[in-house]
Amino acid sequence: MDLTFSPEEEAFRQEVRAFIADARPQLPDVGAPELANRTKEDYLAWHKLLYKKGWVAPLWPKQYGGTGWNVTQRYIFNEEVADAGMPTTLPFGLNMVAPVIFTYGNEEQKKKYLPRILSGEDWWCQGYSEPGSGSDLASLRTKAVRDGDFYIVNGQKTWTTLAQFADWIFCLVRTDPNVKQQEGITFLLIDMKTPGITVKPIIVLDGAHEVNEVFFDNVKVPVENRVGEENKGWTYAKFLLVNERSGIAGVARSKKAVERLKEIAGAERIDGEPLIDDEDFARKIADLEIDLAALEFTELRTLAAESKGRMAGPESSILKIRGTEIQQRITELTVEAIGYYAYPNDRALGANEFIGPDYALGEAGHYFNMRKTSIYGGSNEIQRNIIAKAVLGL
Amino acid sequence: MDFSFTEEQTLLRNSVSKYLADNYKFDQWRKFTRSELGRDAGHWKQFAELGLLAAALPEEHGGLGGGPVDSLVIMEEFGKALVVEPYIPTVVIGAGFLKAAGSEAQKSEWLNRIAAGETMMAFAFAEPKGRYNLADLSTTAKKQGAGYVLNGQKAVVIGAPWADTLIVTARTSGGQRDRNGISVFLVDKKAKGVTTRDYPTVDGLRASEITFENVEVPATALIGAADAGLPLVEQVTDEAIAAVCADATGAMKVLVDTTVEYSKTRKQFGVPIGKFQALQHRMVDMFVNYEQSVSITLMVTLRLGESETERAKAASAAKVTIGKAGRYVGQQAVQIHGGIGMTDELNVGHYFKRLTLADTLFGNIDHHLKRYAALS
Ligand SMILES: Cc1cc2nc3c(=O)[nH]c(=O)nc-3n(C[C@H](O)[C@H](O)[C@H](O)COP(=O)(O)OP(=O)(O)OC[C@H]3O[C@@H](n4cnc5c(N)ncnc54)[C@H](O)[C@@H]3O)c2cc1C
Ligand SMILES: Cc1cc2nc3c(=O)[nH]c(=O)nc-3n(C[C@H](O)[C@H](O)[C@H](O)COP(=O)(O)OP(=O)(O)OC[C@H]3O[C@@H](n4cnc5c(N)ncnc54)[C@H](O)[C@@H]3O)c2cc1C
Numbered sequence: 001m002d003l004t005f006s007p008e009e010e011a012f013r014q015e016v017r018a019f020i021a022d023a024r025p026q027l028p029d030v031g032a033p034e035l036a037n038r039t040k041e042d043y044l045a046w047h048k049l050l051y052k053k054g055w056v057a058p059l060w061p062k063q064y065g066g067t068g069w070n071v072t073q074r075y076i077f078n079e080e081v082a083d084a085g086m087p088t089t090l091p092f093g094l095n096m097v098a099p100v101i102f103t104y105g106n107e108e109q110k111k112k113y114l115p116r117i118l119s120g121e122d123w124w125c126q127g128y129s130e131p132g133s134g135s136d137l138a139s140l141r142t143k144a145v146r147d148g149d150f151y152i153v154n155g156q157k158t159w160t161t162l163a164q165f166a167d168w169i170f171c172l173v174r175t176d177p178n179v180k181q182q183e184g185i186t187f188l189l190i191d192m193k194t195p196g197i198t199v200k201p202i203i204v205l206d207g208a209h210e211v212n213e214v215f216f217d218n219v220k221v222p223v224e225n226r227v228g229e230e231n232k233g234w235t236y237a238k239f240l241l242v243n244e245r246s247g248i249a250g251v252a253r254s255k256k257a258v259e260r261l262k263e264i265a266g267a268e269r270i271d272g273e274p275l276i277d278d279e280d281f282a283r284k285i286a287d288l289e290i291d292l293a294a295l296e297f298t299e300l301r302t303l304a305a306e307s308k309g310r311m312a313g314p315e316s317s318i319l320k321i322r323g324t325e326i327q328q329r330i331t332e333l334t335v336e337a338i339g340y341y342a343y344p345n346d347r348a349l350g351a352n353e354f355i356g357p358d359y360a361l362g363e364a365g366h367y368f369n370m371r372k373t374s375i376y377g378g379s380n381e382i383q384r385n386i387i388a389k390a391v392l393g394l
Numbered sequence: 395m396d397f398s399f400t401e402e403q404t405l406l407r408n409s410v411s412k413y414l415a416d417n418y419k420f421d422q423w424r425k426f427t428r429s430e431l432g433r434d435a436g437h438w439k440q441f442a443e444l445g446l447l448a449a450a451l452p453e454e455h456g457g458l459g460g461g462p463v464d465s466l467v468i469m470e471e472f473g474k475a476l477v478v479e480p481y482i483p484t485v486v487i488g489a490g491f492l493k494a495a496g497s498e499a500q501k502s503e504w505l506n507r508i509a510a511g512e513t514m515m516a517f518a519f520a521e522p523k524g525r526y527n528l529a530d531l532s533t534t535a536k537k538q539g540a541g542y543v544l545n546g547q548k549a550v551v552i553g554a555p556w557a558d559t560l561i562v563t564a565r566t567s568g569g570q571r572d573r574n575g576i577s578v579f580l581v582d583k584k585a586k587g588v589t590t591r592d593y594p595t596v597d598g599l600r601a602s603e604i605t606f607e608n609v610e611v612p613a614t615a616l617i618g619a620a621d622a623g624l625p626l627v628e629q630v631t632d633e634a635i636a637a638v639c640a641d642a643t644g645a646m647k648v649l650v651d652t653t654v655e656y657s658k659t660r661k662q663f664g665v666p667i668g669k670f671q672a673l674q675h676r677m678v679d680m681f682v683n684y685e686q687s688v689s690i691t692l693m694v695t696l697r698l699g700e701s702e703t704e705r706a707k708a709a710s711a712a713k714v715t716i717g718k719a720g721r722y723v724g725q726q727a728v729q730i731h732g733g734i735g736m737t738d739e740l741n742v743g744h745y746f747k748r749l750t751l752a753d754t755l756f757g758n759i760d761h762h763l764k765r766y767a768a769l770s
Contacts, residue, residue, distance in 0.1 A: 272530070340549050364750070371736065
């Protein structure tokens with residue numbers, strides 16, 4: 001066991017740092033690292049710079065354009081990116097559908113889709129949830145009926161994050177209604193420009209247009225867009241969900257957010273003294289940092305096991321539960337630190353206008369918005385059920 | 395011991411609740427809170443006609459002679475409907491100061507107008523770096539002739555965009571954070587030197603940043619004695635805390651009921667989600683938190699008239715309880731609703747926001763824990 005970084009790893013860290021310093025001025029100023037108010041180009045700017053450098057896909061095997069980094073390098077890279085406050089790349093193409101394609105797709109599919117995901121040319125969204133099927137994903141009803149070389153898709157998806165920008169959607173559809181739920185599902189890749197698809201916005205409670213309803217009305221999807229076998233989609237879907245969850249821990253970003261919280265608490269005053277020196281407040285920050293340290297080591301243990309060839313399994317549920325709860329506590333404490341200046345509704349103000357200190361901008365909205373993290377990607381209740389069953393054998 | 399409401403109070407509750415059910419539905423709320431004015435101009439007059447603004451005011455000044463329990467009844471119903479009109483700033487705080495320390499002339503001038511719905515007030519007390527310490531004031535009021543000159547800045551003054559009159563705390567002597575040297579003034583919002591910057595708040599109210607630049611007020615603007623205003627400010631703020639708590643219990647009630655109802659109809663895995671014990675226990679805890687909040691709100695309301703220490707302890711205890719309960723109930727309500735709970739379209743998120751900000755108003759959990767500990 002060893003915690004020190006080798007000279008090569010330190011050199012890698014310096015290389016990442018230099019790259020970020022160089023990239024930063026080329027990026028649009030997108031404010032808080034959240035989804036609100038961004039254009040498609042804003043999201044893709046960082047992606048494209050990483051792509052040019054060959055660093056956009058740390059999770060992919062080298063042969064498809066991945067970085068070939070080991071676990072430690074990935075860790076260092078994430079740390080540096082979060083520490084510099086760089087935006088995240090969107091997971092739907094890079095970390096969700098791409099691994100399904102390179103693990104279960106055929107050669108044509110790999111050739112057709114992977115390069116365009118890498119370059120950012122294609123924007124993907126995730127068509128899993130439906131109005132009646134959230135936690136019980138396998139009960140989904142959107143159906144696909146085979147008609148010669150096509151599937152005819154009818155139904156509705158919902159909560160589809162950033163579908164308003166998407167070129168493609170990966171969907172779970174029902175191809176056999178007469179078997180056990182999990183056995184009649186197929187994984188389809190659908191071009192969002194296909195006739196019969198309608199996207200309707202859903203506004204979330206901080207006012208952002210972040211999710212959508214997606215309707216399918218007799219949408220013709222070529223059979224060659226099916227990943228793997230018909231009716232075997234549940235296997236691919238679950239594989240994807242495990243990948244989705246591990247990204248959710250967000251340790252490096254939470255560390256950065258705690259730092260920011262400390263800066264805010266340093267600027268706020270309580271009886272004339274910095275809030276950060278207040279015993280009660282300092283204790284709450286310490287409590288957070290300690291939980292975060294434990295989570296970080298839990299994540300490192302998982303990554304280390306993975307690097308020895310063990311696939312992440314139900315352990316990713318631990319990362320999801322703890323990671324999201326910590327993220328929520330940070331935002332809650334940030335709002336608490338700001339006090340009365342959490343009240344102004346920044347969305348109602350003009351661009352670059354704020355009420356109160358600049359660090360208060362958007363923080364209340366961010367807190368409200370982050371309540372989603374314990375709901376999406378399989379709610380935290382579902383994660384606990386998974387651990388109860390799969391790990392504890394209850 | 396008797397915790398029952400009088401017949402008049404029950405009638406009062408029924409009439410508020412009926413009015414709001416007919417005229418203040420959530421879709422109406424959405425419309426008018428997003429309008430330019432931010433409220434429906436008709437409601438305040440209606441509140442006056444229904445006697446809500448007069449309920450807790452003395453009879454000799456156009457009131458109905460009730461007290462804090464009447465305010466509690468009104469605020470609970472207001473919390474259930476997310477009412478945005480400034481009942482607390484105007485009736486609880488504005489009239490509260492005047493009832494407790496106003497001169498006869500001030501009372502006759504203002505209380506009738508408050509009861510009749512002819513004025514809206516806002517309480518300008520917090521300052522950018524003052525946090526929750528009511529004595530931490532840099533706003534000054536210097537004696538000039540028979541009157542005073544005000545200078546300073548007030549932060550996030552709730553209801554100020556609608557107000558015509560401001561209740562302002564300022565330092566007439568002493569150093570920053572001294573308990574002595576604080577005075578309370580009635581200031582016309584149109585007075586020369588008053589500048590406001592108005593904005594909506596995240597929970598659908600309106601607020602302003604207010605600057606006072608050499609604002610001249612007459613001697614008659616002073617409420618109570620000069621330099622000795624802090625105990626008065628604390629008393630009225632505790633009364634306002636009782637009202638905030640009642641508002642929050644109303645909001646919690648809606649969230650508990652709505653969540654339980656939803657869990658009986660929303661099906662996943664072939665059963666209503668309310669059948670999952672993990673959620674059942676959570677909803678039981680929401681309910682327990684709500685009941686605790688009702689109890690402590692009654693306690694503070696009934697203790698407002700006791701000794702300064704008893705009153706202050708009760709107010710802080712209530713504020714802590716409500717702060718914790720409001721967070722828990724709000725967060726769980728969103729969580730148990732799942733994705734739909736995250737939407738702007740559903741009322742749940744808006745109650746959650748109201749409860750989130752209620753924790754901050756007049757001091758958060760930490761502030762009141764400290765205050766309580768210091769008093770014990
Ligand atoms: C902001 C946001 C973005 C999203 N983005 C996407 C996306 O891009 N693509 C996509 O496909 N989906 C997306 N989702 C959907 C998300 O995955 C679902 O919201 C989630 O799976 C929960 O489903 P539901 O909303 O239907 O809640 P429900 O399943 O109705 O759950 C309601 C409540 O019941 C609880 N519950 C349900 N079953 C059990 C049980 N067995 N035991 C205990 N508790 C239970 C849940 O935990 C929850 O608290 C997004 C959601 C949000 C909020
Ligand atoms: C100090 C002490 C003094 C006592 N004195 C007396 C006495 O004077 N007379 C007397 O008759 N008894 C007495 N008891 C017994 C006491 O009433 C039992 O311990 C109690 O009813 C729990 O039963 P159990 O210990 O068999 O636990 P179990 O019933 O086996 O329960 C084990 C755990 O499972 C949980 N559990 C059980 N059912 C459910 C469910 N449906 N849903 C969720 N969780 C569940 C329980 O809450 C508990 O956490 C005493 C116990 C103690 C510890």
